[in-house]
Amino acid sequence: MRRRAGRRTGGGRLAALAAAAAVAAAGLGACSDENPAPVGVAKVASTLGPGEGGLNLLALPGSVESGTTDPRVDWVTPFQERTGCKVGVKLVKTPQEMYDLMRDKGRRYDGVAAPPEVAGRLVAENQVTAVNTSLVDGYKKLEPKLRGLLKQDGKYYGVPYVWGANLLMYDTRTVQPPASWSALFDPEQARRYSGKLIVRDSPLSIAEAALYLKGHDRKLKIGDPYSLSPRQLAAAGRVLARQRPHVLKYWEQPADAISAFAGGAAVLGEAGPYQVDVLDRAGKPVQAAEPSEGLTGWMDAWMIGARVQHPNCMYQWLQWTASPDVQQQVAEWTGVAPANPQACSGDRLRAGFCGAFHVGDRDYIDKIMFAHAPTRVCGGKSKKTDCTDYAEWTKTWIESTQA
Known part of the structure; x- marks a missing residue:
């Protein structure tokens, strides 16, 4: 399987930084008092029902593959066939574009694969809702330190996806x-x-x-x-x-x-x-x-949008992307470490890959200071x-x- 260019950093330098600079100039940094909770913020799910038939996601290139980039790389089609949830994906060029779209009250994304510079700001501004981790099969198989990175006030705001040092x-x-x-x-x-x-x-x-x-x-x-x-x-x-x-x-x-x-x-x-x-x-x-x-280091995580329209399909997606087989595909395609160490079990990933990326090496992971969005707090x-x-x-x- 051909691999992508690895961990992406957010696209073009001038576009990304100019957009972020505009935010700075406007005084719209993280934890701003001018960002109230969105109208109709979803509550934390307590139970799951049947899928709603659709799913709207927001991601950087490489995070969601349906075979269009490479026909051998597809973890979307099997998900759709299994759940009946048709996946729609908006790909963004930069983390700043992702952040802006999630804050746009006129848009409703069920989920977002957020890097650290986006994730923390979305939590601070109530643009995502907490995850009921008991509804995510396999959640406890994910790396413990990664699971705690998006924990706030006893709630978990994301499901770890991939990471790196x-x-x-x-x-x-x-x-x-x-x-x-x-x-x-x-x-x-x-x-x-x-x-x-x-x-x-x-x-x-x-x-x-x-x-x-x-x-x-x-x-x-x-x-x-x-x-x-x-x-x-x-x-x-x-x-x-x-x-x-x-x-x-x-x-x-x-x-x-x-x-x-x-x-x-x-x-x-x-x-x-x-x-x-x-x-x-x-x-x-x-x-x-x-x-x-x-x-x-850094971690990308799947988060549930505050204005989620398809919560049951979103939870099924969280379960799907946390599974060892999908984690293996994501890791191999993007050239980053999977959040689920079981992606390295059996013959899913070559031993050299897992060793180079320290998958499952908790002593190594514990040494890493993982990035979070800088805030005034x-x-x-x-x-x-x-x-x-x-x-x-x-x-x-x-x-x-x-x-």
């Missing part, structure tokens, strides 16, 4: 094994490989710069790299601005990172297990390092409201990385 990838012929994020973010170290660095093109990449600062400048007192005060965010922005002259490419699609390393143009940068796996199997001299400050027990939200992160990212 952010690593330091390096060319073994040129770069000594890096031990820290400082290899990428410290100005003196970055200068060694000037013009040969690659960085993920996402405001959430600020978190890796924050981790570097956590060890480099302890006076900043950085804890959660996704919950930054204005002072901490500004410091991370300065790190990125100093790094910018040495960056070859802010990569949008994983294939861009692969081609940069395969051709020798890049020797050090942010990547994921997918790129490392592909390049290693192609015989390229690359390896991945786990920075001493810690690993960051800081993490921890104090629940202070002096942190920065995703709109502010986007503004800082644009100002720090655009030439």
Whole structure:
């Protein structure tokens, strides 16, 4: 089976960031008081009935495949035949487009496959409804840490779908094994490989710069790299601005990172297990390092829309996409780790894939600091409201990385 280009980051740089910047300028960041609960918000389901015959989903490319991209890749048609729920999918180019559509009161999506920069904001703005996990067969088979990422006030707002870690990838012929994020973010170290660095093109990449600062400048007192005060965010922005002259490419699609390393143009940068796996199997001299400050990661989850029209079909979809056989297809096609470790049981996925992506390795997963949408509410027990939200992160990212 041919694989996609792996974990997508949200499409074109200018389109995505310009849209997010417009949100920032309008003051519509996460947790805004100007975003009341939508009219007719669905209640949490207590029982399930027969399917309603339809299902309207919102997703980024690759999350929902019906054989149109590749006839061998289809987990929609069997679902429709089994349940009678006809699936309609709106594919979006960027997470920002996904967020905007879910907030549009004139649209009603039953479900959305949300990345972390979208999921947290949808929960905060009541654009999704809690999931009754007892109605999702196989839910308890999903990775425990992943299940807890979208838990709030005792309720679960998503069913884990896929996940991955952010690593330091390096060319073994040129770069000594890096031990820290400082290899990428410290100005003196970055200068060694000037013009040969690659960085993920996402405001959430600020978190890796924050981790570097956590060890480099302890006076900043950085804890959660996704919950930054204005002072901490500004410091991370300065790190990125100093790094910018040495960056070859802010990569949008994983294939861009692969081609940069395969051709020798890049020797050090942010990547994921997918790129490392592909390049290693192609015989390229690359390896991945786990920075001493810690690993960051991400999870996409299926969420139920606040204005869901087909709740029974949506719950059947949640069960279907959590099943080992579908998880195997999704993982192989998208080049990311499945949320259900049973996707690696039997002969579903090759052992090399499961090892490279650390599927089922709970010690490894527990080390990962998974991304969440930055909000003004800081993490921890104090629940202070002096942190920065995703709109502010986007503004800082644009100002720090655009030439």
